Amino acid sequence: xxxxxxxxxxxxxxxxxxxxxxxxxxxxxxxxxxxxxxxxxxxxxxxxxxxxxxxxxxxxxxxxxxxxxxxxxxxxxxxxxxxxxxxxxxxxxxxxxxxxxxxxxxxxxxxxxxxxxxxxxxxxxxxxxxxxxxxxxxxxxxxxxxxxxxxxxxxxxxxxxxxxxxxxxxxxxxxxxxxxxxxxxxxxxxxxxx
Amino acid sequence: xxxxxxxxxxxxxxxxxxxxxxxxxxxxxxxxxxxxxxxxxxxxxxxxxxxxxxxxxxxxxxxxxxxxxxxxxxxxxxxxxxxxxxxxxxxxxxxxxxxxxxxxxxxxxxxxxxxxxxxxxxxxxxxxxxxxxxxxxxxxxxxxxxxxxxxxxxxxxxxxxxxxxxxxxxxxxxxxxxxxxxx
Numbered sequence: 001x002x003x004x005x006x007x008x009x010x011x012x013x014x015x016x017x018x019x020x021x022x023x024x025x026x027x028x029x030x031x032x033x034x035x036x037x038x039x040x041x042x043x044x045x046x047x048x049x050x051x052x053x054x055x056x057x058x059x060x061x062x063x064x065x066x067x068x069x070x071x072x073x074x075x076x077x078x079x080x081x082x083x084x085x086x087x088x089x090x091x092x093x094x095x096x097x098x099x100x101x102x103x104x105x106x107x108x109x110x111x112x113x114x115x116x117x118x119x120x121x122x123x124x125x126x127x128x129x130x131x132x133x134x135x136x137x138x139x140x141x142x143x144x145x146x147x148x149x150x151x152x153x154x155x156x157x158x159x160x161x162x163x164x165x166x167x168x169x170x171x172x173x174x175x176x177x178x179x180x181x182x183x184x185x186x187x188x189x190x191x192x193x194x
Numbered sequence: 195x196x197x198x199x200x201x202x203x204x205x206x207x208x209x210x211x212x213x214x215x216x217x218x219x220x221x222x223x224x225x226x227x228x229x230x231x232x233x234x235x236x237x238x239x240x241x242x243x244x245x246x247x248x249x250x251x252x253x254x255x256x257x258x259x260x261x262x263x264x265x266x267x268x269x270x271x272x273x274x275x276x277x278x279x280x281x282x283x284x285x286x287x288x289x290x291x292x293x294x295x296x297x298x299x300x301x302x303x304x305x306x307x308x309x310x311x312x313x314x315x316x317x318x319x320x321x322x323x324x325x326x327x328x329x330x331x332x333x334x335x336x337x338x339x340x341x342x343x344x345x346x347x348x349x350x351x352x353x354x355x356x357x358x359x360x361x362x363x364x365x366x367x368x369x370x371x372x373x374x375x376x377x
Contacts, residue, residue, distance in 0.1 A: 022291070024290035024291055027290040028287075028290070034290045036290050036291065038281075038282060038289065038291075038310055038313065041270070041273075041279065041280040041281070041282070042279045042280070042281070042313060042314075043279070044273065044274065044277050044278060044279060047270075047273075047274060047280065048274055051274060070263055071262055071263045071266055071282075071284075071288070072266075074263055074264075074266035074267050075266050075270050075280070075282070076270075078233070078239075078267050078268075078270060078271055079270055079271050079274055081233075081236070081239070082236070082239060082240055082243060082271055085236050086236060087233060087234045087235065087236055087239075088233040088234075088239065088267070089230075089233070089234070090230060090233070090263075090267065092263075095220070096263075097230065098214075098216035098219040098220075098226050098228050099214070099216055099219075099228070118230060120231070120234070121230075121234065
C-alpha cells in the first residue's frame, strides 16, 4: 500500500521526498536504475518528512520493536524507534552480531545470502515493524519477517521509503501489509547533481 | 562528558550498564563492546542521543558523517535533531555515485572508506560519529575524507572509547567526545 492510497494524496511532503532521491543508472549493474537515498539524507527537511510520516502512522499502533535491515534500514529505523518509544533491532549480514543469533537464508538473483538477528532482541508479546529503504523483490523483507516470527514476535507491518508499483493496493508480503512512501523515480538529467 | 568523573551526567551510568561485553568476539582475546543491548532499551538509546544533541545543537554543525554500519544508527538521529545533513561513510562499492576513498590499516591488511563527491560543500562544519573508537584508524580516515573536500571537522563523537588503544591521539588534533570508557 502506498501512502497516496492511504490518506496522503496530495501531501506535498511526498513530492519533496521523491524529488530528493537521486537515480543512478546502471548501478550496481547494467539495467538497474538505482534509487539513491543518500541525497534525501542531505536534505534535512525531506529526511524529517520521511520520519514524521512513519511516526504519525505507527505511534498509536502499539509497536514495541522496530527492526532495521542492514545497512540503510539502520538510517531510517532508529529515528522512528526513538520517536515512538520502541526498541531498535538491527538485522545484520552474517557474522556481525555477537552472541547467539537466529539466521535466515534468502535468495539473490545469483546465489543466496543470510540475515541474522540476536536471540536477545525479542521478548514475549512484541509487536514489530520492519524498515528498509527500498522493496524490490521482497526477499530481504520476507527473510526479516521470518526471523521475527521465529523469535515469537508479531510483525505488524513492513515499511519502506521506496517501493516498486507492484506493491500498490492490498499487496502483502508473507501475509503482512507493506507501507511505502514513493515509487521509484525515472532517470533524467535533472536527477544527477554536479 | 568525556572523562571528568565528578561532572558525569547521571544518564551515562544507565547507558554504561546496558552495554554488553562479549568475550572472544570476533576472535579470541577481544572483549567486544556490544551496543545493540543499548538499542533494546528505549530510554538508554534516547539518553545516548540526547547527550550528543545537547552538546552539538548550538555549535553550528551542518554535517553529521556516520561510519558504516553502527555509525548509521547513532548519526541520523543526531543529524535530524540538530537540522544537519547526514553523510554515510561506507565500505567500498556500496555508494552508487562518484566517490573518493581513503585507505586505512587493519590488524592484517587494509580497508577503505568511501564518501560521495558533491555530498557536502566546502566550509561545512562536520561531526563524525561512530559507536566506538579503538585504534582511531577508521575515524582518521573519515576525518581525511571530509577535509579533502574542504570540511572543517569540529569533533568526533563515539559512545565508547577504549583508551588503552590511544585512538584519541590519531585524530589529527581533533577533539573526541565519548560517553563511556572501557578499560
